[in-house]
Amino acid sequence: NAGVMQNPRxxxxxRGQEARLRCSPMKGHSHVYWYRQLPEEGLKFxxxxxxxxxIDESGMxxxxxxxxxxxxxxxxxxxxxxxxxxxxAYFCASSPAEGIRYEQYFGPGTxxxxx
Amino acid sequence: KQEVxxxxxxxxxxxxxxxVLNCSFTDSAIYNLQWFRQDPGKGLTSxxxxxxxxxxxxxxxxxASLDKSSGRSTLYIAASQPGDxxxxxxxxxxxxxxxxxxxxxQVVVIP
Numbered sequence: 001n002a003g004v005m006q007n008p009r010x011x012x013x014x015r016g017q018e019a020r021l022r023c024s025p026m027k028g029h030s031h032v033y034w035y036r037q038l039p040e041e042g043l044k045f046x047x048x049x050x051x052x053x054x055i056d057e058s059g060m061x062x063x064x065x066x067x068x069x070x071x072x073x074x075x076x077x078x079x080x081x082x083x084x085x086x087x088x089a090y091f092c093a094s095s096p097a098e099g100i101r102y103e104q105y106f107g108p109g110t111x112x113x114x115x
Numbered sequence: 116k117q118e119v120x121x122x123x124x125x126x127x128x129x130x131x132x133x134x135v136l137n138c139s140f141t142d143s144a145i146y147n148l149q150w151f152r153q154d155p156g157k158g159l160t161s162x163x164x165x166x167x168x169x170x171x172x173x174x175x176x177x178x179a180s181l182d183k184s185s186g187r188s189t190l191y192i193a194a195s196q197p198g199d200x201x202x203x204x205x206x207x208x209x210x211x212x213x214x215x216x217x218x219x220x221q222v223v224v225i226p
Contacts (some may be wrong), residue, residue: 004158033212042119043159043204043216056211091158095212103149104214106159 002027004094004107005074012113019079019086021110025094031055032075033104034067037089049075082114117142117209119217127223134192136220138205143186145207149214150179150190152201159204163190195224 005024013019025032034046048056049069060067064082069075079086089111093104118141128134138148147166151159163179165172165188171180176193188207192199202221206214 042218045213048212056213103161103164105161108158
């Protein structure tokens with residue numbers, strides 16, 4: 001059973017470009033979460049999605065950031081018009097369902113560098 | 116504001132010594148708490164999940180305790196090995212599966 005897959009592992013973008021980060025959850029998992037780890041900071045929750053639904057986006061910046069988890073295919077975190085402050089490691093996690101019993105399993109992360 | 120503090124931030128111990136890593140969180144209304152390890156440049160590996168109704172959870176050399184009322188959790192690693200060198204992260208779940216993270220305990224086990 002493959003773990004959570006993220007690609008690309010490393011992404012370099014110039015200021016003003018768009019970044020697309022992809023996440024494939026573990027087989028059988030229908031819940032996806034995105035977290036961001038800024039340099040020298042702890043991980044911060046960004047958004048929680050189920051198939052075709054955004055459940056909680058309270059941690060997402062109000063502008064330039066969006067996330068989706070379509071019926072088919074991976075979850076996508078999209079950052080438009082990137083700025084240097086977006087440079088960070090972006091982690092995706094998945095769980096089989098919502099509830100107190102379920103662990104979140106993390107992917108290896110995508111390290112975004114904005115030049 | 117829900118804050119997670121992990122003390123000590125960094126520690127080095129000789130191989131074979133037991134490790135005690137502390138985590139405190141400001142809001143005791145948690146649903147559960149997970150401990151993870153993170154190796155440099157890598158993702159997070161889940162170690163233990165403690166439900167809010169539990170006092171402790173064990174897996175091999177790892178034991179995690181939870182005192183929800185005082186907002187504390189402790190991770191014990193028995194008979195440390197060089198392979199235990201990593202950053203350990205504590206993450207309470209405040210509901211809706213939002214994990215809150217501290218900055219971690221960076222551990223080095225010296226052979």
